[in-house]
Every structure is written in structure tokens, then in C-alpha cells.
Amino acid sequence: MTTTAREPSTAPHDRSWRLGVRIRHEHRTEVTAGIVIVLVTSLLPFALGSVYWQQAMLLVDLYVAAAVFLNILRGEGGQIHFGLAAVFGAAAYTEGMAATICGLNFWLSLAIGVVIGFVFGTVTALPALRVQSYYLGFITLAVAVVLPAMLLNYNDFTHAASGIPVVSPGMYTTTVWGMNWVDIVAIILAALSFVIHAVVRASRFGRHLKVAADSPEAAASLGMRPGVLRLAAFGLASLGASLCGALYVPATGFISPGAFPFTLSILFYFAVIVGGAGSIVGPLLGIYLLYLVPNVVFSGLAQYRLLIYGCIAFIVMLIFPDGIIGFLRSRFASAGTIDPDLGERLSEAMLSHHADAPLESRRSDEPALTVTDAARQFGNVHALDGASLEIHAGTVHGLVGANGSGKTTLLNAISGFITLDRGSVHVTGQDITTLSATRRARNGLGRTFQAPRVFEDMSLQENLHLDTPPDHQDLDTWQRWDQTSAQALTHGQRRLTELYRVLTRRPSVLLLDEPAAGLSASERDELGQVLTRLAQDGVAVLLVEHDLTLVWNIAHTVSVMELGKVVRTGTPSALADDPVIDSLLGGVSNAQR
């Protein structure tokens, strides 16, 4: 393997990457399509002078914007929200009551409505810090069911049974084509929602959201806080829904619990799924199909709307499991061609980046990683039973043992994914035993997983550089990797991609869980050279591996585990003749080592 000379940055996109918002071509196309459709469908009724359609499209624009914000949460954050209409309604009701009962002016009432809706939506999503997906979905479902009932029960205060007429002066001033300000603001909000989604998708925050959604463990091992990211996504969706709810008041001039029923939450959710979660323009198609067609075109069937939503969602999901846009994308988008030398290029690039700032300063006599008397029991199984280990900077330390001997459990305990019943973990002398996985990653621990974590919705370039690409990446590589879909990567390339990503965080201790599994012979050689070079650069590498040839070729020290304990540690040559090793590893011949 040769290391290519590093060229000065020529990538015109560097600045946008640094700002974190380089919107991909296909997403720009979707944003443009969304804005054009919103403008045409919203302006046409004014051009034609149809008051009925003007009012219908005003609500449609608000619903589209709310669904797009929900789609950011669903598509980027991977979370389920069955109660967005409750947030929408909380903002609208607060604004309406502030304007009528408290007599505040319109703008102050609107601002209070948005703030309260945002706080309400975010606080009810606080469990996102600990749980995700359907657990959270059911919490939001409860909120969606309870809010309208509460509004009805506090009738004296909310005037719920009769509803509250709200006048919003200023918003009804007529401008061009008979449009008033609320029409204009609703159109702008719907159009802007596509832009906001595209910006989030292209940003560092958006990439982190996706990682946290796809693999919370991988996110934590990269120093991210998946719970906080999930909560931030709920906060963003709540802010968007609150803006829409606050505009609903001047749009209709009337609020009542019946305007924010549970079925509205289901409409938003189904609109996202039917359109295609994660696609920027998908929710617009979903709202048109699920709301506009049954409620406006076939308004006589309004009482069957839940049934209609269900039937349309059922049929669309049956034919297009990834939603309408997902189907179109899979039909027409190409995954890009894979460079046959990609593995070698990745290895070269990761080493050349790493060599920029070798970890010499981290070398010391003190072990880079010390595990002392680690014990962990699962039921009756003593997965770890007093394991101790020392790993030094600048070395590759192999960890071998029969299946079930406790190697992965030890890696999980070191990286903070499980707690220890007994024992301690130190990194360069600092006790990290009680730190979270995220804090450990930020303290210099990096790890890979048995099944490599690659994020298929992202390009190879995004997968490698979740934050920013290095200054010296040349334009040709930048463009090629940006056009390569991660879906097209082979197993070996996925392993190298995951390793590359971990190395961009410059860990001082690298934990690898069976990195050679599934690699070809040449990929294994490539991996061996990369690990040797990393150790030369000062990294402490803990290599859990069943491929003993690789371990014996590159490790400076080898430890053997049996029944949750480290039973042997020594140099490969010293251990090669140890009779215990053969019996533990199932009669491995010397030739294999």
C-alpha cells in the first residue's frame, strides 16, 4: 500500500461543509418541486377567484408544513409521533385564549401560543432521553387523545363546547389578488418547511440525527448523545407544529377542541408514511392524497375520514412500502458505481489523515487502558468473572478465546454499553468505570461493532465524515465518494468505512470486535497494515478476533479469555507453544498462527 501525497484542498464545497449545509442535488430538486406545487395550488384559487378553494388551500398549506416538520422527526430522527395535532392545538388554543380571555394583542398572543406549543411538545417528549420509537409513539398517542378531552372538560375556562371566535386584526388586510397576510404567511411557511428539512438533512445535526436513529450505540460510541438528539428532533417538530397551530387561529378565526382531534394527528402521520418518510416533498403528496381528496373533493364523506386514511395508507403501503417518493427514488435513482479499489483507497486515506497528528504525546509508561477484576453476570451466566487486562499505547493487543468466553462483553464493559457488577476501567490512569458510553468516547475510546454500522441513507462521504471532511481531501475523491451510495458498499468496504469514521475522532484507544470477519484475504491484509500503522502512530488497539493468523501476524501482545477470565497474556511467540492455548482454541495448529 502506498500513501498518496496530500494535495491542498480544491473542493469547492469545503466552505459549505464547514457550515454544514451542502444540500444534495436530488434534495434541491425535491425542494424546488415542493415550492412550485405549493405556489401553483395556493395561488390558483386566487387567480380564479374561488373563495372555497382559497380557504381550503390555506388549511392545506398549514397541514403540509406541519407534516413536513413531522417528517423531519420521522425521516431524519427515526421517531414516531402520533400526537402532533395536540401540539398544533395547544399553540392555537393558547393563542386564542390569550387574545380573547386575557385581551392581549394579536402578535403577543401568537408568540405566546408558539412558545407554549413548543414547550408542551418538547416536555411531553422528554422520555425521548431514555426511550425511542414505539415506546415514545404511545406516549405521544396518549397526549393526542387526552388534550381534546381536557379542553372539553375545562369548559368554563376554554369555552370548549361553544368554541372561541378569535379576531386577528392585521392578518386580514387584503394585498395582491385578494390575498390577505395569513394566506401569504401560510404559503411562505409551507414553502419554507421544505427548505428547513433540506437544510437539516444536509447539516451536521441532521447526520447525527440519522446516526442516532439508525444505531444509538454507534452514536454513543462516536461521542454523540442519542437521547438529546432525539429530544432536539421532537423540539424542532413541536416548533413547526406550533407555528402552524398559531397561524390556524387567524386562518379560521375560531377554535374548538373539534379542530384538533386525534384523527388530525393520524392524518399528519399517515401523510408522512404515504408520501415517503424522509423524502422532502413526500408529506405534501400525503396531505393532498389523504386530506385534500377525501375532505375537500369528497366533502360529503368527511365522517368516514379515518376509514379513508386507513384504506389509502393500506393500499399505498401495499404497493409502495417506502411511500410514493421512496418508490420513485428506488425506480429512478442509481446507487452509483463502486470503485473496485475502494478498499485500498479508504485504507490509504484513513492512514494519511491519521498521520497528520500522530498520537506521540499520548505515549507513556502508564497503560493506555487498564481493566481490573471486571465482573458481570446475566442471570446465571457469569459473562465476565474477574477479567483483568492492560493495553499499552502504540501496540496491537489481540484478545482471543472460544465462543462465549466473554470477549464482546468485555468490549461492551470497556466502552460503557454495559455496567460492571464489580471491577474498574481506567484510560491513561483516569477512572472511567462510571462514565456513560458517550463520555468514554469523548475521552478517547473508539470502537467498531461485530456488524459494521453503516448508514444507508447517506453517501459514502457522509458516512465517513459525519462532521467535516479534512482540508486536504482532493476534489476527485470528494465527488466520487459523495456520489457513492452507502447501500452499494460490500461487506469489507463497510468494515473499512466504519473504521475510517471512528478514526476521524482520533481515539487513543481503539476497540475492534472481529473486524476481519467476512473480509477477503486481500482486505484482511489491508486491515492488518492499517492496524499496524495505527499502533505505530501511538494508538492502543484492542483486537478481538477469531482469525488467529491475523492476530499472530500483527499483535504485539495476545490475551486469551476463558469463562469470563483472562487466563493467559504474552507475546504471540511465547503463547504459540502454550499447550493451554490449543485446548482453549479448539486445537489451533501452529501453522495457523
Ligand SMILES: Nc1ncnc2c1ncn2[C@@H]1O[C@H](COP(=O)(O)OP(=O)(O)OP(=O)(O)O)[C@@H](O)[C@H]1O
Ligand atoms: N445481554 C446478555 N444477556 C444474557 N447473556 C449474555 C448477554 N451478553 C452476553 N451474554 C452471555 O455471556 C457469555 C459471553 O458472551 P460474549 O458475547 O461476550 O462472548 P464472546 O467471547 O464475545 O463470544 P463470540 O466469540 O461468539 O462473539 C455468553 O454465554 C453469552 O450468551
